[in-house]
Amino acid sequence: MTAALAAAAIFGGTGAVQAETPAEFYQGKAIKWIVPYKPGGGYDEYSRIIAPFLEKYTGARVDIVNMPGAGGMKGANEIFNAPDDGLTIGIINGSAMVTNEIAGIAGAKYKVADYNFLGRVVADQRVLIVSTQSGLNSFEDLLASDEPVLLGATGLGGSTYVDAVVVGLVMGNNQKVIHGFNSSSDVRQALLRGDIQGMWGSLGSALNGIEAGDMKVITHDANKGIPQAPDVPSVFEHAANTDNPARSYEILATWDALSAVGRPVATSPGVPEDRVAFLQKAFSEAMNDPEFVTIAEDTQRDISFLDGNSMKLIARASTQMKPEVKEIFVAAIRGEI
Structure with a gap:
C-alpha cells in the first residue's frame, strides 16, 4: 500500500479521523446490567422487563447479572468501579446507597453524586x-x-x-x-x-x-x-x-x-459524555415505549420515570441533612438504634 493510500485509509480521504459514534460503538456489543439483589425481587423484575427495550434502542445485547450482597452495596460498588467504557450499567437502591454513604459504612466504594445516571425507574412508595x-x-x-x-x-x-x-x-x-x-x-x-x-x-x-x-x-x-x-x-x-x-x-x-431517589439506573464515572448521553436517550425511549408501559401495567410495576440529569440533582440533594437529623440516620444505618 502506498503512503497516499495508507493515509486515505486512516483519514478517510478527508484529512480528519472519522470518530466512532456512540450508536456505532454499542451496535452488537454486550451491556452488563447489574442487579444488586438475587433473582425474583422487584429490582430483578424491573430490570428484566426493561432490558429488551434498552436492547431495542441501543442496538446492544443486555445481559442481566445478579450480584447480591451487603444490602445492595456489592452491586452498587461494581457499577461505580466498572471500566469507564459504558458497557456496565445497573439498577441501584438509591436511598440505601445514600444512607450508606453518609454513614461512612465500610465497603461503600462509591459516591452517589458521581454516578452517571441514565434515569430513574420508580420512586418507591x-x-x-x-x-x-x-x-x-x-x-x-x-x-x-x-x-x-x-x-x-x-x-x-x-x-x-x-x-x-x-x-x-x-x-x-x-x-x-x-x-x-x-x-x-x-x-x-x-x-x-x-x-x-x-x-x-x-x-x-x-x-x-x-x-x-x-x-x-x-x-x-x-x-x-x-x-x-x-x-x-x-x-x-x-x-x-x-x-x-x-x-x-x-x-x-x-x-x-x-424515597424520591428511588431506583435509578446508572453507569460508572468517567464514561465519555457522548456515550452517557446516548444511554440516557435510549433509556428514556425504553421507559416511554408504549409496549413497555403496557407490560409494566400488566405486571403491576409502578413507573415514575425521571431523566438522568434530574436524577443527579435529586441524588445530590438527598445527602444534605441537618446535622442532628443526620446523626439519627447514621446511627440507624450502623445498627446503633
Missing part, C-alpha cells in the same frame, strides 16, 4: 405490611403490643432496615428488627412462613401478597393515602400523636425524601 396471620390488624395494634413485634429486613443500611428502625424510633414501636436477608423477596417469604410478623418495603413489591390476601398494609409514607388501603393512616398522621410532633415530622420528611 414505602409501606409497612404485616401477615394477615400475624394478629396485627392496624398500626395501633403494633404500638400497643406488649411483646416485641418481629420485623424482617435486608442488610444493615438497606432501605427495608432503615425504614424499620427510623420509623420505629420516631413512633416508639416495641419491635425487633431481624436483618440479614438477601433480598426483599426473602423477607416476604419469611413473612408468609410466619417467621416474622411484618416488614417495610415498596408498595409495588407487596402488591401480589396484598391482592392474594396474605398481607395487609398497616401504615405508609403517602400523605394523600394509597388506593390499595384508602382508610389506612400514614406515618405522618400517626406522628401527630408523638411527644414531639415537630421533631417527628422533620425526621420523617427526611426519610421520605430518600
